[in-house]
Amino acid sequence: MNYTLDFGPVVTGLPDLLKGCAGTLVLAVSGMVIALVIGVVGVVLRESPLRPLRWAVIAFVELIRNTPFLVQIYFVFFALPLIGIRLAPTPTAIIALGLNGGAYAIEIIRGGVQSIHKGQVEAGFALGLHKRDVFRFIVLRPALRAVYPSLTGQFVMLTLTTSIASAIAAYELTSVAKLIENESFRSFEVYGTITVLYFLMSWLMMRAFGLVSRRYFSYPVK
């Protein structure tokens, strides 16, 4: 092997790569917010007394968890225009990421809700609170705390999954890297660099999750 490393194109492209990182973080954070909302709402609907609602949630979760994300993102990209919604690649990617992350979040958060002692719920009812308030004020926070490591692990996964959005040319790091690679043919240098960048972003994410945890989930338990 007689390969000489040349990081010139990477250095020239660094501002673009950093913008790509920002794009990735936008996709990741927006996707997470949507996933969290879908996760919480999905758990509530999953326990609904209305059977069709429960089934819809189960079907959604199974569908997402048993199909590849690349196919899901293509599906959203080509299905939305059929119902008259035209979106640019980046919003499309955010929706797909949110749906995908949401399905996993439903399963994870559901586990957290089930881990809450039923005495907590009964105490809420005995005090006269309605079901909705019992969920919102009594169950939700301890449930999220219980599954926080799995949930944030899933969200780091989501951050890395954003790279698949390059398939529809959403604005994020891998798309930017592909452009630089196409012009320079410096595949190893380019992908080596974004490997490091993805790693740093994951690390940053974990730190941020740690801060959130200290703020919201640091109440003492026995």
Next chain:
Amino acid sequence: MSPNPATGPLIAMHGVDKWYGDFHALKGVTLEVRRGEKIVLCGPSGSGKSTLIRCINHLETIQKGRIVVDGIALDDSARAVDAVRREVGMVFQSFNLFPHMTVLENCTLAPMRVRGTKKAEAEAIARRYLERVRIGEQAGKYPAQLSGGQQQRVAIARALCMEPKVMLFDEPTSALDPEMVKEVLDTMIGLARDGMTMVCVTHEMGFARQVADRVIFMADGAILEEAAPEAFFRSPQHPRARTFLGEILAHH
């Protein structure tokens, strides 16, 4: 239905039957609790004591019979359930404080969400009841930072903040270390002195002697005996009650 809620019994259960699936947990239970009356409910494990008091605030549904609380017929309608739960406070064996809320927040949640009390007022009420259970200085702590006895007193204060007309206690001292039983019983005795209507599932016979107007003995889902505490402890009539008391005394 009691014609005048202000003078009729506070709780009236008539011919109440409850099944868990095939299991007949309450068998034709009839019980009236007058305003200000203190009832101690005892009986062997599995006799249906918890089930009975949990029916009063509709934590369990019944299949037959009638329950009227403060003039409100407790059917399965949300309106009746809401109305009854506003008047009935409950204290559980396992405290069931909310771990992510401070003591004060535990006490203000229901008044704010259920009664629509403003935060400042809810906190003032909470502090008053926390003082009353002699735990005012712990208001900013989290439940896990308190001893079992302190937690149970907070749970009592939390229920009192809704200013209920009756308090239900389901073995409030059984989960406590022996040295903490007294502080909780003393709190309950104070409550009784102040005129609260109380239904207590407990095997604390000293408490029953001191506080109860009536002791009710249950076995196998039915009420087998009711008597004033002295009479019940001195000369229980039903053979099951005699066996039960023998076992309790052997343990104490």
